[in-house]
Amino acid sequence: MKGIRRLAQHLDISIGTVSRALNGRPDVNEDTRKRVLEAAVELGYVPNQSGRSLRQGTTNTIGLMMESSAQTVENSDNFFMGVVDGAQSVFARHQLDLILLPCSTDEDPNAYLQRIVARRLVDAMIISATRKIDKRIDMLEKAKIPFIALGRSESGHNPPWLDLDFEGVASRAIDRLVGRGHRRIAIAVPHNEANLGYIFLDGYKQALARHGLAFDPDLVTRTSSSEQGGYFAADELLRSGKQPTAILLIYEVMAIGLYRRLAEAGIHAGRDFAVIGFRESPQSRFLSPPLTCFRLSLRDLGIALAESLLASMPSFKHHYPQTPAHRIWPMELVEGESDAFELPVKNQA
Amino acid sequence: MKGIRRLAQHLDISIGTVSRALNGRPDVNEDTRKRVLEAAVELGYVPNQSGRSLRQGTTNTIGLMMESSAQTVENSDNFFMGVVDGAQSVFARHQLDLILLPCSTDEDPNAYLQRIVARRLVDAMIISATRKIDKRIDMLEKAKIPFIALGRSESGHNPPWLDLDFEGVASRAIDRLVGRGHRRIAIAVPHNEANLGYIFLDGYKQALARHGLAFDPDLVTRTSSSEQGGYFAADELLRSGKQPTAILLIYEVMAIGLYRRLAEAGIHAGRDFAVIGFRESPQSRFLSPPLTCFRLSLRDLGIALAESLLASMPSFKHHYPQTPAHRIWPMELVEGESDAFELPVKNQA
DNA sequence: CATAGTACCGTAAACGTTTACGGAAATCAG
DNA sequence: CTGATTTCCGTAAACGTTTACGGTACTATG
Numbered sequence: 001m002k003g004i005r006r007l008a009q010h011l012d013i014s015i016g017t018v019s020r021a022l023n024g025r026p027d028v029n030e031d032t033r034k035r036v037l038e039a040a041v042e043l044g045y046v047p048n049q050s051g052r053s054l055r056q057g058t059t060n061t062i063g064l065m066m067e068s069s070a071q072t073v074e075n076s077d078n079f080f081m082g083v084v085d086g087a088q089s090v091f092a093r094h095q096l097d098l099i100l101l102p103c104s105t106d107e108d109p110n111a112y113l114q115r116i117v118a119r120r121l122v123d124a125m126i127i128s129a130t131r132k133i134d135k136r137i138d139m140l141e142k143a144k145i146p147f148i149a150l151g152r153s154e155s156g157h158n159p160p161w162l163d164l165d166f167e168g169v170a171s172r173a174i175d176r177l178v179g180r181g182h183r184r185i186a187i188a189v190p191h192n193e194a195n196l197g198y199i200f201l202d203g204y205k206q207a208l209a210r211h212g213l214a215f216d217p218d219l220v221t222r223t224s225s226s227e228q229g230g231y232f233a234a235d236e237l238l239r240s241g242k243q244p245t246a247i248l249l250i251y252e253v254m255a256i257g258l259y260r261r262l263a264e265a266g267i268h269a270g271r272d273f274a275v276i277g278f279r280e281s282p283q284s285r286f287l288s289p290p291l292t293c294f295r296l297s298l299r300d301l302g303i304a305l306a307e308s309l310l311a312s313m314p315s316f317k318h319h320y321p322q323t324p325a326h327r328i329w330p331m332e333l334v335e336g337e338s339d340a341f342e343l344p345v346k347n348q349a
Numbered sequence: 350m351k352g353i354r355r356l357a358q359h360l361d362i363s364i365g366t367v368s369r370a371l372n373g374r375p376d377v378n379e380d381t382r383k384r385v386l387e388a389a390v391e392l393g394y395v396p397n398q399s400g401r402s403l404r405q406g407t408t409n410t411i412g413l414m415m416e417s418s419a420q421t422v423e424n425s426d427n428f429f430m431g432v433v434d435g436a437q438s439v440f441a442r443h444q445l446d447l448i449l450l451p452c453s454t455d456e457d458p459n460a461y462l463q464r465i466v467a468r469r470l471v472d473a474m475i476i477s478a479t480r481k482i483d484k485r486i487d488m489l490e491k492a493k494i495p496f497i498a499l500g501r502s503e504s505g506h507n508p509p510w511l512d513l514d515f516e517g518v519a520s521r522a523i524d525r526l527v528g529r530g531h532r533r534i535a536i537a538v539p540h541n542e543a544n545l546g547y548i549f550l551d552g553y554k555q556a557l558a559r560h561g562l563a564f565d566p567d568l569v570t571r572t573s574s575s576e577q578g579g580y581f582a583a584d585e586l587l588r589s590g591k592q593p594t595a596i597l598l599i600y601e602v603m604a605i606g607l608y609r610r611l612a613e614a615g616i617h618a619g620r621d622f623a624v625i626g627f628r629e630s631p632q633s634r635f636l637s638p639p640l641t642c643f644r645l646s647l648r649d650l651g652i653a654l655a656e657s658l659l660a661s662m663p664s665f666k667h668h669y670p671q672t673p674a675h676r677i678w679p680m681e682l683v684e685g686e687s688d689a690f691e692l693p694v695k696n697q698a
Numbered sequence: 699c700a701t702a703g704t705a706c707c708g709t710a711a712a713c714g715t716t717t718a719c720g721g722a723a724a725t726c727a728g
Numbered sequence: 729c730t731g732a733t734t735t736c737c738g739t740a741a742a743c744g745t746t747t748a749c750g751g752t753a754c755t756a757t758g
Contacts, residue, residue: 365707369707403712
């Protein structure tokens with residue numbers, strides 16, 4: 001005898017009552033409930049998830065899909081862990097477990113998600129690294145699985161998403177640099193088709209236009225999100241002959257490689273050349289010079305994601321206010337020393 | 350009509366045959382099998398996992414537990430993703446899905462794992478950040494869940510594990526430093542009770558002894574695995590008055606903060622002071638100076654983990670040779686410039 | 699042609715839960 | 729005291745699969 005039957009037998013009670021007691025149903029005597037609860041911990045009984053899922057059609061599990069390919073693997077340092085921790089604190093309130101679903105580099109992300117969804121492993125999904133056109137969104141809509149995207153997209157019918165404020169950051173960074181005399185400002189964006197690249201670039205272009213500066217494609221460098229990417233970005237710009245005096249980095253890890261390449265050319269970041277990173281990372285303040293960048297609370301971001309998702313799930317929506325379908329997450333400037341100088345007028349040509 | 354019944358009806362065939370066809374059973378006509386397979390993709394049928402699990406008592410899912418607290422969150426950059434990618438490539442061969450189970454900072458790791466196991470979410474587990482005494486191991490043994498630990502432990506009955514070569518690295522690093530004239534070599538280990546700290550320290554002590562050098566507790570600094578940890582470690586050593594001339598870092602991210610603090614004191618890493626890191630990270634070669642450290646293939650590590658685990662699972666063991674219960678993963682020296690100098694004799698006092 | 703064997707397929711039970719339904723005992727209203 | 733209501737609990741069906749078992753039609757064997 002196993003499972004709930006064992007517990008029922010041990011208490012000399014029916015399995016129905018045991019189940020009701022454990023699930024907090026009202027129609028069970030409080031004394032019996034207490035007995036059941038105690039016996040459950042005593043015998044170490046926890047309901048088998050397959051049984052519950054089969055009966056209820058629900059798994060009490062939320063999935064967060066992450067792609068090991070693309071940006072993620074190179075750039076994931078702590079990002080996901082921070083978000084996950086925040087999200088979990090919300091899900092835990094409803095006995096929901098968050099599991100991370102890593103799509104391996106060998107597998108097609110769409111096929112992967114399709115499989116997960118069809119197997120009904122999860123009740124709802126958080127997807128990340130969303131693309132401008134993302135088939136995963138169409139699929140999730142079709143399968144009627146509640147979901148939220150971390151990263152905006154144009155697929156589907158107005159899907160809910162939450163995204164970082166790429167435009168805002170690019171815009172403010174440009175304002176800052178222009179204010180200090182810079183005119184030829186480079187920008188580093190991902191070399192793949194990642195959505196954030198376009199958005200970041202848009203913010204950059206618009207800010208330039210606002211200041212009456214021309215957009216020069218030669219000042220756009222496409223790189224991988226790694227230290228090496230930063231190294232090559234600097235290398236490319238140095239060779240280009242365009243002589244930029246500043247750069248915006250979409251991935252802050254690039255700063256290390258960039259600093260290095262500049263140093264090799266005798267250029268001193270923070271004195272001869274300004275650098276602004278996108279997101280603050282633990283290392284930002286320990287670089288030489290400390291990197292000017294933008295801060296956000298990953299934990300709060302995770303909480304917001306989780307709450308938005310729950311607000312769209314029939315069983316939980318009454319707990320949460322309806323949130324706007326799209327949210328741009330604000331980021332706060334952290335002043336470092338990597339851009340803390342006025343550009344001499346002779347260089348402003 | 351849904352699920353397998355729908356498919357059966359559509360084909361005018363019994364559900365038993367459909368199931369057999371899909372599961373590759375021998376007693377089904379090859380023509381029917383083909384028809385079933387085709388109809389399955391046409392109707393987009395994928396067996397409901399709860400149904401299968403309930404019937405078979407197996408979930409086709411392997412869990413990898415990671416703790417967001419402790420080392421992980423601060424130090425996880427790419428480490429897990431690399432391992433996961435390797436492990437997945439093995440599991441995929443057997444239609445097993447690997448899911449990541451993040452234990453939140455708010456929850457007790459033992460209770461968390463207990464719950465996951467009792468719910469029968471997974472067929473087997475990989476646990477990480479193993480402690481010297483780790484109750485998770487006793488629990489998994491008791492629950493008879495196949496598992497392997499990433500990190501050695503003394504709990505349980507000779508549990509299978511795989512671990513990095515902390516002793517070997519410490520030992521080789523000391524040899525190198527001593528060979529270049531260093532006598533007062535500091536070491537940075539985690540400030541928490543993490544197992545790896547003791548092991549790393551042991552290797553360090555033994556190597557010192559081998560060279561006839563005394564162990565000085567003042568040269569041991571306990572830090573967090575972060576840039577900030579490196580900064581404070583350097584700070585502490587500078588204040589101690591012990592004047593070490595070299596340091597071994599268990600977490601390579603510390604190098605950034607350490608370099609910075611040294612620079613603030615007018616000390617030039619790689620010229621006046623030698624630094625050796627434990628594991629190579631993407632940034633190692635872009636630091637100034639590039640960090641001498643030790644390399645391993647995360648992907649291969651993941652593959653080894655997965656294969657060892659499968660070798661211990663009844664349903665798969667015939668595919669895999671029995672591996673030794675314990676394995677120390679070798680690491681290969683990567684020469685940087687952070688220790689590339691001979692210590693002047695006057696400093697060797 | 700009779701028999702044995704084989705190839706294929708349908709039926710139904712089982713996995714561990716939850717929950718609709720109905721019933722017994724207790725309580726309440728009059 | 730009777731009838732109505734409430735409180736609590738047991739019974740059994742249902743969720744979607746897999747698989748043991750048995751049966752039918754065909755093939756091979758003598």
